[in-house]
Amino acid sequence: MPASPIRKLVPFAEAAKKRGTIVYHLNIGQPDIETPPQILDAVRHSDFKVLEYSHSAGNESYRRKLVEYYADNNINIDHNQIIVTTGGSEAILFGFMACLDAGDEVIIPEPYYANYNGFAVEADIKVVPVTSSIETGFSLPPISAFEAMITPRTKAIVLCNPNNPTGYLYSREEMEVLKEIILKHNLFLFADEAYREFCYSGEHFSAMQLSDVEDHVILMDTISKRYSACGGRIGAFITKNKEVLAAAMKFAQARLSPPSFAQILGEAAVDLPADYFEGTKAEYLKRRDILVKRLNNMPGVFCPNPGGAFYAMAKLPVEDSDVFCQWLLESFSYDGQTLMMAPASGFYSTPGLGKNEVRLAYVLNISSLEKAMDCLEQALIIYADSAKSLTDSKIMAKSNAESD
Amino acid sequence: MPASPIRKLVPFAEAAKKRGTIVYHLNIGQPDIETPPQILDAVRHSDFKVLEYSHSAGNESYRRKLVEYYADNNINIDHNQIIVTTGGSEAILFGFMACLDAGDEVIIPEPYYANYNGFAVEADIKVVPVTSSIETGFSLPPISAFEAMITPRTKAIVLCNPNNPTGYLYSREEMEVLKEIILKHNLFLFADEAYREFCYSGEHFSAMQLSDVEDHVILMDTISKRYSACGGRIGAFITKNKEVLAAAMKFAQARLSPPSFAQILGEAAVDLPADYFEGTKAEYLKRRDILVKRLNNMPGVFCPNPGGAFYAMAKLPVEDSDVFCQWLLESFSYDGQTLMMAPASGFYSTPGLGKNEVRLAYVLNISSLEKAMDCLEQALIIYADSAKSLTDSKIMAKSNAESD
Numbered sequence: 001m002p003a004s005p006i007r008k009l010v011p012f013a014e015a016a017k018k019r020g021t022i023v024y025h026l027n028i029g030q031p032d033i034e035t036p037p038q039i040l041d042a043v044r045h046s047d048f049k050v051l052e053y054s055h056s057a058g059n060e061s062y063r064r065k066l067v068e069y070y071a072d073n074n075i076n077i078d079h080n081q082i083i084v085t086t087g088g089s090e091a092i093l094f095g096f097m098a099c100l101d102a103g104d105e106v107i108i109p110e111p112y113y114a115n116y117n118g119f120a121v122e123a124d125i126k127v128v129p130v131t132s133s134i135e136t137g138f139s140l141p142p143i144s145a146f147e148a149m150i151t152p153r154t155k156a157i158v159l160c161n162p163n164n165p166t167g168y169l170y171s172r173e174e175m176e177v178l179k180e181i182i183l184k185h186n187l188f189l190f191a192d193e194a195y196r197e198f199c200y201s202g203e204h205f206s207a208m209q210l211s212d213v214e215d216h217v218i219l220m221d222t223i224s225k226r227y228s229a230c231g232g233r234i235g236a237f238i239t240k241n242k243e244v245l246a247a248a249m250k251f252a253q254a255r256l257s258p259p260s261f262a263q264i265l266g267e268a269a270v271d272l273p274a275d276y277f278e279g280t281k282a283e284y285l286k287r288r289d290i291l292v293k294r295l296n297n298m299p300g301v302f303c304p305n306p307g308g309a310f311y312a313m314a315k316l317p318v319e320d321s322d323v324f325c326q327w328l329l330e331s332f333s334y335d336g337q338t339l340m341m342a343p344a345s346g347f348y349s350t351p352g353l354g355k356n357e358v359r360l361a362y363v364l365n366i367s368s369l370e371k372a373m374d375c376l377e378q379a380l381i382i383y384a385d386s387a388k389s390l391t392d393s394k395i396m397a398k399s400n401a402e403s404d
Numbered sequence: 405m406p407a408s409p410i411r412k413l414v415p416f417a418e419a420a421k422k423r424g425t426i427v428y429h430l431n432i433g434q435p436d437i438e439t440p441p442q443i444l445d446a447v448r449h450s451d452f453k454v455l456e457y458s459h460s461a462g463n464e465s466y467r468r469k470l471v472e473y474y475a476d477n478n479i480n481i482d483h484n485q486i487i488v489t490t491g492g493s494e495a496i497l498f499g500f501m502a503c504l505d506a507g508d509e510v511i512i513p514e515p516y517y518a519n520y521n522g523f524a525v526e527a528d529i530k531v532v533p534v535t536s537s538i539e540t541g542f543s544l545p546p547i548s549a550f551e552a553m554i555t556p557r558t559k560a561i562v563l564c565n566p567n568n569p570t571g572y573l574y575s576r577e578e579m580e581v582l583k584e585i586i587l588k589h590n591l592f593l594f595a596d597e598a599y600r601e602f603c604y605s606g607e608h609f610s611a612m613q614l615s616d617v618e619d620h621v622i623l624m625d626t627i628s629k630r631y632s633a634c635g636g637r638i639g640a641f642i643t644k645n646k647e648v649l650a651a652a653m654k655f656a657q658a659r660l661s662p663p664s665f666a667q668i669l670g671e672a673a674v675d676l677p678a679d680y681f682e683g684t685k686a687e688y689l690k691r692r693d694i695l696v697k698r699l700n701n702m703p704g705v706f707c708p709n710p711g712g713a714f715y716a717m718a719k720l721p722v723e724d725s726d727v728f729c730q731w732l733l734e735s736f737s738y739d740g741q742t743l744m745m746a747p748a749s750g751f752y753s754t755p756g757l758g759k760n761e762v763r764l765a766y767v768l769n770i771s772s773l774e775k776a777m778d779c780l781e782q783a784l785i786i787y788a789d790s791a792k793s794l795t796d797s798k799i800m801a802k803s804n805a806e807s808d
Binding site: 003004007028032033034035037040043044045046048050051052054056086088089090092097102110115117118119122123124228230231232233242246250251253254255256257258260261262265276303318366 | 405408411432433434436437438441444447448449450453454455456457458460463490491493494501506519520521523527528532557574632634635636639651654657658660661662663664665666669802803
């Protein structure tokens with residue numbers, strides 16, 4: 001079981017904070033955007049007397065409300081096609097467990113959300129990566145790259161759109177390409193659309209909008225990012241495939257029910273004013289623009305402009321971003337401050353890839369983001385110097401050794 | 405993946421309700437006891453602005469508070485030995501996944517909590533039952549029965565104490581017997597103590613109180629039953645074994661965090677007045693006494709007196725309790741009412757066992773419980789008559805066929 005690249009440096013961050021250093025957390029998709037007060041109030045003003053189990057598929061009233069939300073997003077489903085899950089995490093786990101047998105394979109464009117690895121280990125299936133690259137901004141790899149990886153054990157493709165960790169927004173055309181592969185090889189398409197609301201370079205096109213693939217598509221969703229409600233742990237597993245739904249329902253029954261409090265919150269959220277997302281989207285867009293500009297202005301740094309979500313991948317002038325990110329927390333501070341990023345190697349499964357890349361989540365307000373970029377800029381200068389002196393001292397040591 | 409015996413008859417119950425029949429739910433451990441209002445208020449009066457992820461192991465403040473709760477129950481642990489889980493369900497899953505490899509075996513006295521099967525399927529491990537019987541009130545099977553089942557793949561024993569579904573309360577002596585087996589064969593002991601507070605025939609002796617087995621014991625806990633807070637989905641995975649804790653922590657990180665709202669509730673619950681449990685315990689005891697008396701007064705029914713939890717197992721004068729329980733919902737009503745019970749076959753894994761047994765949860769108030777027992781009493785009379793006439797008509801049909 002691999003450790004999370006997003007959380008594995010946490011002990012170093014904790015140590016830095018104990019030393020009094022301010023740590024800007026760009027490592028994790030925990031937005032600082034306030035949860036809409038009216039949906040928190042829905043929980044605070046609830047007046048039930050017993051905190052009961054809900055239906056294993058979630059409260060019927062919530063599922064019926066979700067149908068309205070999806071209809072507004074051009075996704076037409078019935079409340080019986082929804083299983084409310086404990087976060088998007090559980091929706092992914094249910095998909096892997098319900099659709100694949102031990103030893104089966106799932107193809108995922110890399111870099112990908114690292115926790116897919118954890119759920120794959122739990123379901124005893126194999127993740128087969130198809131590499132997308134920072135040079136093309138992480139667009140969909142060509143159809144031939146997928147076909148090269150298909151074996152008799154291949155059962156599904158996972159697509160996160162807009163993408164975590166790359167921020168790439170897949171176009172309708174790319175989705176249609178995927179549809180062809182799926183139909184040709186009779187695969188499932190697991191569509192992780194956690195960031196549906198945050199698209200900047202175009203409209204979101206859901207896998208559920210593809211025609212004639214109803215039995216192939218499973219939507220894995222969550223309210224975590226949509227309403228800045230990560231701690232609620234409410235997601236959804238949605239499919240029109242009756243057999244898959246029945247299998248997933250058995251897993252849902254085994255764990256009894258999803259959390260009750262946050263279902264109240266999720267139900268209230270569907271009634272938020274229609275312009276709610278405009279505000280948050282505009283805020284993220286401003287942050288993206290500043291982050292990407294600051295990064296690309298740093299010598300040796302390259303950051304493609306992400307079309308959605310709230311992540312950016314950047315290539316840094318360092319040899320090993322794992323070492324660099326740890327160094328930022330352990331040995332660096334600028335004006336009493338430092339930043340935490342997620343080393344990208346953990347988002348790739350091909351060994352050696354992403355070693356000089358990092359993922360940054362632009363989930364902090366602009367002032368904090370600017371300060372974090374100031375830190376990174378300074379850090380890269382100092383790190384280059386120390387790397388140089390380290391190399392120099394190694395060369396010296398080597399020549400000393402040779403002269404011995 | 406097996407369907408839950410507790411929930412699989414739900415569609416029949418729903419249909420009965422649609423016909424206007426009142427259904428008394430003795431099938432599921434959903435107490436009607438009110439959640440203490442002060443702990444619901446802790447959530448309702450919370451004033452955070454962002455519903456954030458918590459630490460993957462749960463909020464530190466909550467874990468520190470839990471240390472006090474456990475100390476009050478003679479269980480001495482550190483907050484770093486606790487991972488807050490999404491219900492007891494997730495604690496069980498983490499245990500199976502962190503301690504066993506695919507194909508490994510876990511021994512469980514049967515009948516046992518049926519959802520263990522679901523988690524075993526998810527973890528790809530094998531449940532090996534050791535049969536306990538209704539005649540002995542479901543006491544611990546002899547040590548020889550366990551030893552007969554131990555193979556090189558055996559890695560753990562699961563013990564639910566007090567027991568769901570039997571209500572049996574294992575004594576300190578029985579726990580010491582288990583300890584011997586565990587040490588002799590180097591096994592883990594997974595202790596599911598969800599019903600710790602509800603013991604009527606003696607004091608609870610926790611697996612965590614056993615000496616010299618610190619690295620072997622994993623406590624799987626939940627606040628669901630303790631505070632009538634099933635919908636919160638908050639439990640705990642607790643062990644002093646550092647390696648196991650580190651492995652479980654990776655699974656915890658993959659799913660990010662347990663639900664935030666109910667952690668607030670759980671933290672407040674530790675400060676409930678010391679006499680809180682006396683009230684609920686007294687209420688359950690009254691219910692148990694009535695239920696067991698009513699059951700044993702019905703001709704052909706046998707129900708051993710359970711020492712803890714809020715379940716009773718009863719042997720009924722029927723051939724197949726699956727058929728009978730479905731019949732109760734589909735074809736029977738008394739005064740516009742019927743009852744739902746959990747057929748016991750789903751709690752056994754040895755085929756054929758428990759076919760004439762049911763599990764009853766005494767989670768309803770005494771008036772409802774009495775009415776449910778009135779229904780069962782009447783149902784057994786009518787069912788016996790209809791079974792007799794069915795047998796008669798079969799005999800008639802058979803003799804007619806013979807004379808043709």
